[in-house]
Amino acid sequence: MEYVTHLDKADPSRATTSKHGLKFTSPVKYYDFHVYYFAHQPASLEESDELRDKLLSDFPHDCADGSILVKKLPDTKVIGPHPTQFWEADVLRPEVFIKVLSWFQLNHGNLSVLIHPQTGNDVLDHFQHALWLGDKLPLFDVFGASDGAIPEFGVKRGKRIKTEDFDNHKTVL
Numbered sequence: 001m002e003y004v005t006h007l008d009k010a011d012p013s014r015a016t017t018s019k020h021g022l023k024f025t026s027p028v029k030y031y032d033f034h035v036y037y038f039a040h041q042p043a044s045l046e047e048s049d050e051l052r053d054k055l056l057s058d059f060p061h062d063c064a065d066g067s068i069l070v071k072k073l074p075d076t077k078v079i080g081p082h083p084t085q086f087w088e089a090d091v092l093r094p095e096v097f098i099k100v101l102s103w104f105q106l107n108h109g110n111l112s113v114l115i116h117p118q119t120g121n122d123v124l125d126h127f128q129h130a131l132w133l134g135d136k137l138p139l140f141d142v143f144g145a146s147d148g149a150i151p152e153f154g155v156k157r158g159k160r161i162k163t164e165d166f167d168n169h170k171t172v173l
Contacts, residue, residue: 001088002074004056007066015066015092022094028117031097033089033104036112036137039076047109052087054107059100067096080142081126082114090118108133 008014016030024030037048052070055063062068072087073079091097104113112134116125126139 001071004052004070004072005063005066005068007069008064012066015069018093018095020095024094024097024117027119029120030090030092030118032114032116032118033091033100034082034086034114034116035088035108036082036084036086036114039085044110047111048087051107051109051111055089055100055103058103059096062093062096062099067091067093068100081139083137083140086114104133110134112137114139 035048035051038044052072055068056070059068063070069090069092070087071090073085076085078084089100091100101115104115112132114126114137115131115133117129119125119129123141127141
């Protein structure tokens with residue numbers, strides 16, 4: 001995945017620390033919004049691109065400080081457990097989550113959106129803890145016999161990314 005927005009390098013805690021003292025219910029760390037589209041259908045791709053641009057323009061401050069981390073696929077490949085192409089918005093603060101959730105409810109159009117918490121167990125998060133807007137699409141269990149955990153921000157082998165490396169990092173699953 002390629003990052004479209006980034007954490008504030010000077011103060012990355014701005015993206016994760018609630019301005020109102022709010023916290024997600026443990027063990028939720030943050031939420032992912034997966035916006036599904038069909039890359040080989042021009043209307044679907046255009047709607048998806050327009051929705052991502054609208055998110056960026058409607059939430060300029062939250063995107064600028066990294067409270068909304070927007071990522072997109074670098075090509076048309078499908079990455080499981082997802083059934084088609086998607087772009088993603090990771091929402092790191094509770095007060096931003098509620099704004100983004102209601103925004104997606106009103107703006108997703110013909111696109112399906114999977115919304116799930118990040119608790120450390122991606123099998124449960126994707127398959128049992130998920131919310132859907134639009135049509136619910138089938139997900140594929142690509143996790144196998146592992147514990148179902150994908151490292152935070154999708155970094156292979158659980159490697160942690162330093163804030164200064166976010167701009168140059170590409171997620172590898």
